[in-house]
Structures are given as C-alpha cells and as structure tokens.
Amino acid sequence: MQTLPVSEKIVSLTRIDLNLLTLFCLIYSVGSISRVADMLDISPSAVSQSLRKLREQMGDNLFVRSGNILLPTVYADELYDNILPIIDKLATLLPLSSQIKKRRLTLYTESFISPLVVPDLTEKIVRMNSDISLLHRTADLNEAKITELLNMRQADVVFSTFSVESSNLSCQKMSDMTLVLIAAKDNPLYGDTVTEEMFREANLVGYNTKNEKIIYHRSIVDKKFRSSERCLLTTSFASILLIVSQTDCLGIIPEKVFSTYAGMYNLKKLDTPFTLPQFSIYSSFRKEMNKLLYSLLADFSVNNPT
Incomplete structure (x- = not known):
C-alpha cells in the first residue's frame, strides 16, 4: 500500500466534517439521537441529518435501532476506537478545555x-x-x-x-456472598445458636428488596421456619445493624458486612439449624x-x- 505524503493526508481529511465525527462519538456514547440533541441544544432532526451525511461518507449504516436505543455496527465500533483518542487530544488543545484529568x-x-x-x-x-x-x-x-x-x-x-x-x-x-444471622452480643434471649422454634418466634429485621432471587429464597425460609412477618423491612444496612445492636431483634446480613461492623455495633453471629442461602x-x-x-x-x- 502506497504511503501518502502528510500534506495529501491532511487534504483528504477536509472531505470529512470534524463536527460529524464529534457528533458520531456522542451518539455512540449515549445511544440516542434525542439525548444528543438535548445535550447540544439542537433539534433531533438536525442530529439525524448530520448522521445521515456521515453514513453516506463512511458507506456504513453506523447504528441500528433496537427499541429506544441505537446500537453501533462493527464498523462503528472500529471507527469510534480510532477517532476518540484523536478527538480527546484535540479537545485538550482548546483554550477553554477542561483541565480535569480524571x-x-x-x-x-x-x-x-x-x-x-x-x-x-x-x-x-x-x-x-x-x-x-x-x-x-x-x-x-x-x-x-x-x-x-x-x-x-x-x-x-x-x-x-x-x-x-x-x-x-x-x-x-x-x-460468592454468604449470609449470616446476627444478634447483639448482650442479647439475653440467644446464646451462640438458635433453634427452629426460637427462629420461628424471633423478631426479625429484614432487607427490603425487589431482587427476585432474594425474595424467592426468603419466601422459602419464611414458609418453613417463620410463624409471623418480619418486624421491619428496610433498605438501610445501617438501620439493620443499629436496631439489632439496641434490641432483641435478629437480622440476616452478608458475612462481609458482619465482619466489618461486628465490633463497632457489638454484634455476634448465630449458628442456625438450617442453611442460609448464598448468592x-x-x-x-x-x-x-x-x-x-x-x-x-x-x-x-x-x-x-x-
């Protein structure tokens, strides 16, 4: 392949509008013409028209629609990987460019x-x-x-x-995330182990989540080993730790969380007569x-x- 002189390479680049390439990078990053239009405070039709011009120049569709998002073609992936470092470098040369390095x-x-x-x-x-x-x-x-x-x-x-x-x-x-049953160290109702009967009647603080896996495993444990609803469901680990440390309630948390905060909240881990789920x-x-x-x-x- 013949190597072009630098001057001819530069001349060949004049056939491509740099604005089209920067617009392409934005569409690639956010996957939406309307979002790019909002970012640049221009109309979606203007973005679409620019994208159409670049498609014609590159001879590739660049993006295909999937629902509400635009997914890049293989050619678009390669184009983005090659031009992004160049555009980033050019941006740093602008007098008003941000000096943030991170x-x-x-x-x-x-x-x-x-x-x-x-x-x-x-x-x-x-x-x-x-x-x-x-x-x-x-x-x-x-x-x-x-x-x-x-x-x-x-x-x-x-x-x-x-x-x-x-x-x-x-x-x-x-x-892997292992769960453990916890209580306050000075909790007078429990030693180091709980029986099925003790667990069935315990005031239990639980984590409130929409995670289908956790809901499924919790329903199995509740159906087999619980006679009442949990006394509290919360999305805050801090609340679970604080309530367990100050009351006779029991809680179920990841073992790593227990290891980190057991000393701070004066907590102990209890052995259970059944295996807690692992995720x-x-x-x-x-x-x-x-x-x-x-x-x-x-x-x-x-x-x-x-």
Missing part, C-alpha cells in the same frame, strides 16, 4: 451490594493512583435493567446478583470497555472473610 466511571449496584463492592473498589483506585473517579448509583436491578443501563451508556459497570447473557456485554463472577456477585460491562476499566476489574474481587 476519567469518571459510573457504577451501579443493588443497594445491599454497595457495602460489599464500593469501599474495596474505591480503595483499589486510590492504591493504583489512577486517573479514575467513581460515580456510584443504586437501583433495583434485574437482567433487563442491567442490559438497558449498559447499552444506553448510563453505566460503565454494574455489580449485581445476576449473570447477564448478551452478545455485546461481558459478565464475570466476582465472588454470587457479578460485574457486567460493555465488551468495548476501555483499558482503564479492564485494568481496574482485572484482579478485583469481592472477597468474603475466611
């Missing part, structure tokens, strides 16, 4: 997984001295919601109890995820205490 990663978790993931992930970022900052959000998650968050570019990585199967997403198991924690992310996030997740695991 790359922000948006992280979603189910609420009860947050204390198992976010502190360790933040610690690793600090230890790596990387140019990454985290934005953490919680949501009630299922496979459909996780797929939507990632495909719509609303999240970079999602931690959940769901193993997501999708052609354009990757999912890896991070760890796995997975991380899900887009396959075209950048190298920074790959390096961050490469050896990251949510370790339970041994």
Whole structure:
C-alpha cells in the first residue's frame, strides 16, 4: 500500500466534517439521537441529518435501532476506537478545555451490594493512583435493567446478583456472598445458636428488596421456619445493624458486612439449624470497555472473610 505524503493526508481529511465525527462519538456514547440533541441544544432532526451525511461518507449504516436505543455496527465500533483518542487530544488543545484529568466511571449496584463492592473498589483506585473517579448509583436491578443501563451508556459497570447473557456485554463472577444471622452480643434471649422454634418466634429485621432471587429464597425460609412477618423491612444496612445492636431483634446480613461492623455495633453471629442461602456477585460491562476499566476489574474481587 502506497504511503501518502502528510500534506495529501491532511487534504483528504477536509472531505470529512470534524463536527460529524464529534457528533458520531456522542451518539455512540449515549445511544440516542434525542439525548444528543438535548445535550447540544439542537433539534433531533438536525442530529439525524448530520448522521445521515456521515453514513453516506463512511458507506456504513453506523447504528441500528433496537427499541429506544441505537446500537453501533462493527464498523462503528472500529471507527469510534480510532477517532476518540484523536478527538480527546484535540479537545485538550482548546483554550477553554477542561483541565480535569480524571476519567469518571459510573457504577451501579443493588443497594445491599454497595457495602460489599464500593469501599474495596474505591480503595483499589486510590492504591493504583489512577486517573479514575467513581460515580456510584443504586437501583433495583434485574437482567433487563442491567442490559438497558449498559447499552444506553448510563453505566460503565454494574455489580449485581445476576449473570447477564448478551452478545455485546461481558459478565464475570466476582465472588460468592454468604449470609449470616446476627444478634447483639448482650442479647439475653440467644446464646451462640438458635433453634427452629426460637427462629420461628424471633423478631426479625429484614432487607427490603425487589431482587427476585432474594425474595424467592426468603419466601422459602419464611414458609418453613417463620410463624409471623418480619418486624421491619428496610433498605438501610445501617438501620439493620443499629436496631439489632439496641434490641432483641435478629437480622440476616452478608458475612462481609458482619465482619466489618461486628465490633463497632457489638454484634455476634448465630449458628442456625438450617442453611442460609448464598448468592454470587457479578460485574457486567460493555465488551468495548476501555483499558482503564479492564485494568481496574482485572484482579478485583469481592472477597468474603475466611
């Protein structure tokens, strides 16, 4: 293949409007013409017209519609990977460009997984001295919601109890989550073990969630071993820990949470006459995820205490 002189290469680039490429990167990032229009304060039709021009110049459809989102073609993936570093570099040369060096990663978790993931992930970022900052959000998650968050570019990585199967997403198991039954150390009703009868009559504080897996396992335990409803359902681990530490109530929490806060809240772990359910924690992310996030997740695991 003949190499063009630099001047001829530059001349050839004049045939492409740089604005079209920057617009392409925005559509690729958010997966929505209307959202890009809102970001730029222009009409959706203007965005659509620009995309049509770029499609004609590139000879590729670039995006295909799937429901309410635009999914990139294979050519669009390659184009984005090649031009994004160039546009990022050009942006830093602008006189009014931001001098912020960190790359922000948006992280979603189910609420009860947050204390198992976010502190360790933040610690690793600090230890790596990387140019990454985290934005953490919680949501009630299922496979459909996780797929939507990632495909719509609303999240970079999602931690959940769901193993997501999708052609354009990757999912890896991070760890197993073991649950334990806890009580206050000075609770006069319980020693180190509870019987089925004691558990059946106990005031039990529970975690309020829409997670189908947890609801299913909880219903099995309640049907077989409970004679009354839980005295409290809450989305706050802090509330569970505080109430258990100050009352005769029992609570069920992840073992890692117990290991971290047992001393602070003066808690003890109780042996049960039945096995509490165990869940796995997975991380899900887009396959075209950048190298920074790959390096961050490469050896990251949510370790339970041994």
